[in-house]
Amino acid sequence: MxxxxxxxxxxxxxxxxxxxxxxxxxxxxxxxxxxxxxxxxxxxxxxxxxxxxxxxxxxxxxxxxxxxxxxxxxxxxxxxxxxxxxxxxxxxxxxxxxxxxxxxxxxxxxxxxxxxxxxxxxxxxxxxxxxxxxxxxxxxxxxxxxxxxxxxxxxxxxxxxxxxxxxxxxxxxxxxxxxxxxxxxxxxxxxxxxxxxxxxxxxxxxxxxxxxxxxxxxxxxxxxxxxxxxxxxxxxxxxxxxxxxxxxxxxxxxxxxxxxxxxxxxxxxxxxxxxxxEVHPAPLLRMFLVFNQREGRPGTDEKFRRAVAQAVDPAAFNKVFGGRGEVMKSWSDSTSPFANTDAALITKTDPAAAKKVLDGVKIKLNGTNGVAGGSGNTYVQEALRAAGADVELRNVDNATWATEVLGGKGDWDVTVMAHLNFSGTLTSGALLLTGPPPPEGRNFGAIENEGLVDGLVAAMSTTDENAKKKSWAEAQKAALERVDVVPLSTVPVSFVYxxxxxxxxxxxxxxxxxxxxxx
Structure with missing residues (x-):
């Protein structure tokens, strides 16, 4: 290559x-x-x-x-x-x-x-x-x-x-x-x-x-x-x-x-x-937490990122939407052949441990209200408050969220991201976590993770399915171990005609x- x-x-x-x-x-x-x-x-x-x-x-x-x-x-x-x-x-x-x-x-x-x-x-x-x-x-x-x-x-x-x-x-x-x-x-x-x-x-x-x-x-x-x-x-x-x-x-x-x-x-x-x-349900949305890792933000500290993950219970997040989704272990649900299945890579919920780090910490939380009015965003806010954090929530429409978070023009620390796998692989998720931040790129969290980049490069340089799976596994391990992304759950969308x-x-x-x- x-x-x-x-x-x-x-x-x-x-x-x-x-x-x-x-x-x-x-x-x-x-x-x-x-x-x-x-x-x-x-x-x-x-x-x-x-x-x-x-x-x-x-x-x-x-x-x-x-x-x-x-x-x-x-x-x-x-x-x-x-x-x-x-x-x-x-x-x-x-x-x-x-x-x-x-x-x-x-x-x-x-x-x-x-x-x-x-x-x-x-x-x-x-x-x-x-x-x-x-x-x-x-x-x-x-x-x-x-x-x-x-x-x-x-x-x-x-x-x-x-x-x-x-x-x-x-x-x-x-x-x-x-x-x-x-x-x-x-x-x-x-x-x-x-x-x-x-x-x-x-x-x-x-x-x-x-x-x-x-x-x-x-x-x-x-x-x-x-x-x-x-x-x-x-x-x-x-x-x-x-x-x-x-x-x-x-x-x-x-x-x-x-x-x-x-x-x-x-x-x-x-x-x-x-x-x-006619009602057609589909597990369309994959929900995650992503951190702003720009200089001066709390997300630059892995201890902070891990504490946020410990404060939030993905199963409880799923229940906010009626429990109809799937609790995830990677940046895709189990329908992807490349999804992570190693539960050991996922940070376990531990509110007591989270409180030791988050007590008194100010967090600016941002999320779109296009998913059930933003009820998942509110859950995350309350979970972080229960861990002692001082949380300010911006629950905004999609266009505003895209401008403020994806466009790099907002003042935020943690975002609840609703992700769609348009490409049919894990590539779109990986590319959101790599490269330069806006406006030069679309790495909206300004994440720097060499292992993730290496895994992405290797996965997309081969057509051998076994080799691709191995490379994607390494990429996801790198992202999950550093808590660059926190998988939550899918949110089923029901299309009604x-x-x-x-x-x-x-x-x-x-x-x-x-x-x-x-x-």
Whole structure:
């Protein structure tokens, strides 16, 4: 591998760990569904309309609807066609053959050259794409070329990265058409016509309130999912999204037909058992504690980090959400073949020991209220207070949390992080804990752990599954022994569709580009 490990550590970025569209959905609209639009809501507005720069729930939703990917991942983690009809790959390169007749949202041809230009921009460190390291590897030198006559796009890396093809399904790798590439400011603001390559075009934009999307008549490159349960009904011609922040409101709107879809992390889901609703639970959220290890913060001291872990009981945290989740031993749940199973690596709950360190210590705790109103955050606050700490809690919406914590602009010591494994491996979690802090990277806790970096490099440099498991085990051991991260539990998310609504459920979440309206 031609990239050095120090270069990897210093150049790593990471995908944002905020919630996906489904698990932040709440609220509704009072207009009803009389115009046959598919209606749903999210808790916070978009940070950006640029798919490469998305780092929050609504960003991901908009990107999936407006920008198509070369490939997608099915529920069994197999890779299925998107804009590309076929591909050949090694850990260091991949060549994709595009479908014939692709077009952008303004009707212009989508050529291999445009696809290559979009991917080059995505890979360019100057773009600041948080998901790029998941696709190409942190610090990778990426060469992207095109052959318009053959409809092929070739990606070459300077070292092996075994997730190259599957990670191109991430929303950040959505293809931006030429108008968007020429006007990055307009792309960021959502005002560029013809920027999209995906199935929906944004036709009405009211920042902070609502958005309307219209299905393109000329789009044919839909993800070829092979999941057993295919959605019923016809593709939604119009999708209307509103921004409201309360799950109880979402439940009210869904029950009256003002929404066709909502998702719940709290008790309101119990209202939809039967009665014509489809409820699909999924262990989507993985919850952790992460520490701010910048100079001057208490998190620089391993004794402090261990004491916080001793004060918090992951099983009690799970009970806050009804005990429906799984208490974790790593930064993934047991569905991952790479998850840690060694309970000895997990710091045991010991409130008495925690109190010896935390008594009188001031702690600034930060967490998103997008998961059951932030009830887990409140539990952590009370557990730390019981250990004698003076705890100030900021229980904020996803967008604010992403800015303050992931963006490195907040004043915090400990955060309750809700993480999604978009890449299908442990890579996204590892990259959130390595590399430079914002704004150069996305190591939001400013963690320095050489063993974790070494394990990450080794794991992603091989396609041998046994070797990969061994390397991931070493990486997680390094992180857990230093208490850089404290695993808590999964929080099941329940996706609920009303009588009219349906969609593909893939890898534990819905694909908003596949919303259906049943007759």
């Amino acid at each position: 031609s990239r050095s490990r120090p270069a990897l550590a210093s150049a790593a970025l990471a995908v944002s760990a905020v919630l996906a569209a489904g698990c932040t959905t709440s609220g509704g609209t009072s207009e009803g569904a009389a115009d046959d639009a598919f209606r749903f809501a999210v808790t916070s507005d978009a940070h950006t309309f640029d798919p490469a720069k998305g780092n929050a729930a609504t960003d991901y939703t908009f990107a999936r609807m407006r920008f198509a990917n070369l490939v997608y991942r099915d529920s069994d983690n197999s890779v299925v066609p998107g804009l590309a009809e076929k591909w050949e790959a090694t850990p260091e390169s991949a060549t994709f053959t595009l479908r014939d007749g692709l077009t952008c949202s303004d009707g212009a041809p989508l050529t291999a050259s445009t696809v290559a230009a979009s991917l080059r921009r995505f890979a360019d460190p100057k773009t600041g794409a948080s998901q790029a390291p998941l696709v190409f590897g942190p610090g990778a030198k990426v060469d992207v070329t095109a052959d318009d006559a053959a409809r092929t796009v070739t990606i070459k890396l300077d070292g092996p990265w075994s997730d190259l093809v599957p990670a191109l399904s991430l929303t950040g790798a959505g293809i931006v058409c030429e108008p968007g590439l020429k006007d990055p400011k307009g792309l960021d603001q959502g005002t560029v016509k013809g920027a999209g390559s995906g199935p929906y075009e944004l036709t009405d934009l009211q920042r902070g309130r609502s958005y309307t999307f219209e299905l393109r008549d000329d789009f044919e490159a839909f993800a070829e999912y092979k999941v057993a349960e295919k959605p019923e009904g016809e593709r939604a011609e119009t999708v209307k999204l509103t921004i409201v922040s309360n799950e109880s409101t979402a439940a009210n709107q869904l029950s009256t037909g003002a929404l066709d879809y909502a998702a719940f992390t709290g008790p309101d889901v119990a209202r939809f058992a039967g009665g014509g609703y 009303g009588e009219r609504g349906d969609a593909y459920l893939v890898n534990g979440t819905n694909d908003p580009a596949t919303f259906r309206i049943k007759g």
